[in-house]
Amino acid sequence: MLVDTHAHLSDPRLATDLDFWLQEARAAGVGYIVNVGADWESSRLVVQQAANRKELVAAVGVHPHEAKHWNTQMEADLIALAQHPKVRAYGEIGLDYYYDHSPRAIQKEVFAAQLRIAKELNLPVIVHDRDAHGDVLAVLEQHAPFKAGGVMHCYSGSPELVAHFLALGFYISFAGPITFRNAKKPALAALQVPAERLVVETDCPYLSPEPHRGKVNHPARVALVVQRLAELRGVNYETMAQQTTANAMRLFGLERGD
Numbered sequence: 001m002l003v004d005t006h007a008h009l010s011d012p013r014l015a016t017d018l019d020f021w022l023q024e025a026r027a028a029g030v031g032y033i034v035n036v037g038a039d040w041e042s043s044r045l046v047v048q049q050a051a052n053r054k055e056l057v058a059a060v061g062v063h064p065h066e067a068k069h070w071n072t073q074m075e076a077d078l079i080a081l082a083q084h085p086k087v088r089a090y091g092e093i094g095l096d097y098y099y100d101h102s103p104r105a106i107q108k109e110v111f112a113a114q115l116r117i118a119k120e121l122n123l124p125v126i127v128h129d130r131d132a133h134g135d136v137l138a139v140l141e142q143h144a145p146f147k148a149g150g151v152m153h154c155y156s157g158s159p160e161l162v163a164h165f166l167a168l169g170f171y172i173s174f175a176g177p178i179t180f181r182n183a184k185k186p187a188l189a190a191l192q193v194p195a196e197r198l199v200v201e202t203d204c205p206y207l208s209p210e211p212h213r214g215k216v217n218h219p220a221r222v223a224l225v226v227q228r229l230a231e232l233r234g235v236n237y238e239t240m241a242q243q244t245t246a247n248a249m250r251l252f253g254l255e256r257g258d
């Protein structure tokens with residue numbers, strides 16, 4: 001069994017045929033999917049989608065792109081939404097200095113505010129970091145320890161930085177880019193992660209792995225990420241699947257055998 005630890009099933013490209021994509025996922029051996037929010041609207045929708053589907057759990061939070069829309073009403077609404085039993089993580093939150101859709105000072109402020117909320121709710125955090133590695137690490141270190149843990153999603157930092165995130169107790173997640181032919185850095189980073197801290201994701205509908213690069217991604221394709229990680233680390237597919245699944249189940253409190 002596999003776990004896709006990061007999917008955006010609220011995206012209209014997947015939401016309109018959700019049960020079809022879930023059937024595809026099941027056929028590929030995907031037993032659980034963490035359905036991740038990025039703003040208030042998508043957070044509400046991912047919880048709604050997860051409510052009556054046993055293979056889905058949800059994460060709620062505001063993405064750095066949307067940080068400029070953060071306000072106290074949204075904060076109260078997200079805290080209330082996070083009480084739903086299917087909400088197993090807080091995210092995605094973090095910093096994105098590649099697109100800079102929100103001013104950096106506001107991104108940092110909203111990231112910090114949401115780390116405090118996640119800690120209060122005792123939820124693991126799902127962290128987005130694009131071209132902001134130093135600042136992400138600094139903000140996380142200011143808010144440590146994270147008793148419920150966390151994950152660096154779609155890891156794009158250097159191999160050298162992996163140790164710092166591991167020291168915070170975080171898991172490291174890899175997505176489609178690890179299958180891209182020019183992706184030297186994530187491949188090297190993946191070799192720095194001990195087996196018990198490695199998880200996988202699609203970040204669908206984005207980042208479709210090879211040989212489907214550029215197409216709409218969906219949770220079944222997490223199998224291609226597992227395949228690539230197995231090759232890189234010189235273990236067989238089954239071993240990689242078992243390790244990453246056990247890790248995801250531990251981090252998100254998922255139950256086996258239903």
Ligand SMILES: [Zn+2]
Binds near residue numbers: 092128129153154
């Ligand atoms: Zn992200």
Ligand SMILES: [Zn+2]
Binds near residue numbers: 006036092
């Ligand atoms: Zn995402």
